[in-house]
Amino acid sequence: MPQHDVLVIGGGLAGMRAAYKAKSLGADVALLSKVYPTRSHSAAAQGGIQAAMTSEDSWETHAFDTVKGSDYLGDQDAIEILCREALDDIIELEHLGVIFNRTPEGRIDARAFGGTSYKRTCFVADQTGQVLLHVMWEQLVGLNVKSYEEWFVTHLIVEDGRCAGCVALEIPTGRLEVFRARAVVLCTGGLGQVYQPSTNGLAVTADGLALAYRAGATLMDMEMVQHHPTTLKSNGVLITEGARGEGAFLINSKGERFMEKYAPKMKDLASRDVVSRSETIEIREGRGMDGCVLLDLRHLGPEVVFKKLSQIHELARDYANVDVLKEPLPIRPGYHYLMGGVKTDVDGRTWDASGGRRWQGVEGLFAAGECANVSVHGGNRLGGNSLMDTVVYGRRSGAAAVGYARSVDWVAVNEDAYKEQERRKIKAIFDKPPGLRAADLRQEMGTAMDDGIAVFRDEESMGNALRTVRSLKEKSSSVSVHNKGHVFNTDLLSVLEMGYMLDVAEVVGVSALNRKESRGAHARTDYPERNDAEWLKHTLVSWTPEGPRLDYLPVTLTRWEPQRRTY
Ligand SMILES: Cc1cc2nc3c(=O)[nH]c(=O)nc-3n(C[C@H](O)[C@H](O)[C@H](O)COP(=O)(O)OP(=O)(O)OC[C@H]3O[C@@H](n4cnc5c(N)ncnc54)[C@H](O)[C@@H]3O)c2cc1C
Secondary structure, eight states: OOEEEEEEEOOSHHHHHHHHHHHHTTOOEEEEESSOGGGSGGGGOOSOEEOOOSTTOOHHHHHHHHHHHTTTOSOHHHHHHHHHHHHHHHHHHHHHTOOOOBOTTSSBOEEOOTTOSSOOEEOSTTOHHHHHHHHHHHHHHHTTOEEEETEEEEEEEEETTEEEEEEEEETTTOOEEEEEEEEEEEOOOOOGGGSSSBSSOTTOOOHHHHHHHHHTOOEEOTTOEEEEEEEOTTTOOBOOTHHHHTTOEEEOTTOOOTHHHHOTTTGGGSOHHHHHHHHHHHHHTTOSBTTBEEEEOGGGHHHHHHHHOHHHHHHHHHHHOOOTTTSOEEEEEEEEEEOOEEEOOTTOBSSOTTSSOSSOOOBTEEEOGGGEEOSSSTTSOOTTHHHHHHHHHHHHHHHHHHHHHHHSOOOOOOHHHHHHHHHHHHHHHHTSOSOOOHHHHHHHHHHHHHHHSSSSBOHHHHHHHHHHHHHHHHHHTTOOOSOOOSTTOHHHHHHHHHHHHHHHHHHHHHHHHHOOSOBTTBOBSSSOSOOHHHHOEEEEEEOOTTSOEEEEEEOOOSSOOOOOOOO
16 A cells, blocks of 8 residues: 555645645655646646846735735635735746746836736736646656656545545556555645536546545635636637736627726726626627627737737637637636635645634645635636635645645555555446447536526525536436446546536535625626625635535635725
C-alpha cells in the first residue's frame, strides 16, 4: 500500500502549487491525478492572473474590488490574504520561469479585466494557464515529487473522523489501490460538465466536491455559479475577457454599444454577472442575433490581435468561421466557474480548527483551488482571481497540510476491506443489463441546469431543474456499460463521474432554491433585490442519508461595509 505524509489529489495549478510547497518544506508528498497533470483544466486559462503590481494600484484596492465583485458575500479576511500575498507569489512565479508579458520599460505588464479599478491582470499572451502549469510541472519534476498519473479516486477514506487517504483506480490497468496519508489535499477543480454547454474541459466532473461531501465535509454557497459573458454558441468555447480588456466591445443587432446603458462607468468591463445579465436582457428583448450578441474586435487591428489575442483569432476562425479582424463575433453567456465549493478556513482546512463547531468537516482533509471555497469569490468571481486563488491558497494548504501531517500519527486502514468495497461497487455497474447510458443522463442534466439555474432564475425554473436532477439520480442506478474490460475503461469512469455530478447538481439546486434574494450570480426574477438584513450569510450544505441538510454561517467582514453595487 503506497503511503505518503501528504497526498495531493488533483494535478491542476492548485494541486501542483500545494505539492511544490509541501516538497519545499521537506515533506514526503505525492500528487495523484486522473488526467496527465499538464492536461488539467488550469491549462485552458487564457486571460491572466490578478495582482496589484503597478505603482498606482495597491493590494487594498484589489481587495475592495474583489469584495465588491463578490457582492459582499466573500469573506474579507480571506480576500485580504489573497490580495496581499498575490504580490510575492507573482515574483516567485516569475523567478521559477513564468515569462509574463512585459511593458517597454521591462516591468511585468498588466491588462484590464472586468470589475477592476486598474489594469491588474498579469498575463502570458492569451495562454497564461498553460505557461503557469508547465512551469510548476517542471519544478515538480526537478524536485522528484512522486506523481501517480491517470489514477482515478473513487473513495476518500475516513477513519475515526480523520481523513486517512483514498482508494483509486489505475486507469490504464483497472487495478484498485489504497493510498494511505497523514493529510490529504483535495485540488480536483470545479463542476463544469454539470452544465451544458460549458467552457470547462470534459474531465471537470465535480469528483472531489462529491467525494468530500459524501465523506462529511460541508459544501458552501453552491448556488453561486458563474456564466461568462463571452462564449461561442456552438460549443461553449471561451473567448477570454482579455479581449475586452484589450479594447474589444459588445454590440447588439442594431450596432449599439449596449453596456453603456447598464454600466455607465465600467461599460464592457463591468463584472461578469452584470455583463451576462445585460446580454441576456438584450437578447430577450429582441436586440440579439440568433441567441447571441456581438463582440467587436475589428478596431484593435492585427498588431494587438496577433500579439496578445492570437488564440482568440484562431478559436473564432476554427469554431465560428469568423475573422475577428473583419467582422464581429457572435457570443453569449455560458457556464464557466463555480464560486462555491468545499468550505475551508484560510489554510485550506475543511474542518473548524478553532475548537468551535461552526461547520461540519473532516479532520486531515484540506482543499484548495476551484473545488474549495475559502470564500474569496463570494457571489461573483472577478476574472484573473481564480488562478491567483489556486496559487495563494494552494501554497497555504500545502504548508498547513505538512504542519498537520507532522503533528499526527498514522491511522490504521484496512486495505483489503476498502479494496473489496470498491471492487463490489464496480462489479455492480458491470452486472447491470444493457439499457440507459451515462451520456444520456449527462446531456439531460446539463440542459436542465442551464435552463433552470443560469443567468436569471426563479422558483419555478430552479424547481424544474432540481426535479430533473432528482429523477435522473433515481434512473442512474440502472445505468449500464458496454465495455466490461479493465484497460482504459472510460465507459466505467463516465458512470462514476455521473454519480459525482448528480450529487453535486442536487446541492446546487437545493442551495439556489433556498436563497430568497438576488446577489452576484444568483439573480432571481422573483426576488430581484439583495437583502442584507436576512441573507448576508453563507449557505452550508452537508450530506445526510435523507438528503442535503442546510445550515448558515455569517460572512466575515473586516473593513468594508456592504454598499450598493454599481459599475
Ligand atoms: C477556459 C477557461 C479559461 C479560464 N481562464 C482563466 C483566467 O484567465 N484567469 C483565471 O484566474 N481563471 C481562469 N479560469 C478558471 C481557472 O482556470 C480554474 O478555476 C483553475 O485553473 C482551477 O484549477 P484547479 O487546480 O483547482 O483545478 P483543475 O485545473 O481543473 O485541476 C483539477 C485536477 O483534479 C484532478 N482530478 C479531478 N477528479 C479526480 C479524480 N476523481 N481522481 C483523481 N484526480 C482527479 C484532475 O485530473 C486535474 O488534475 C478559466 C477556466 C476555464 C475553464
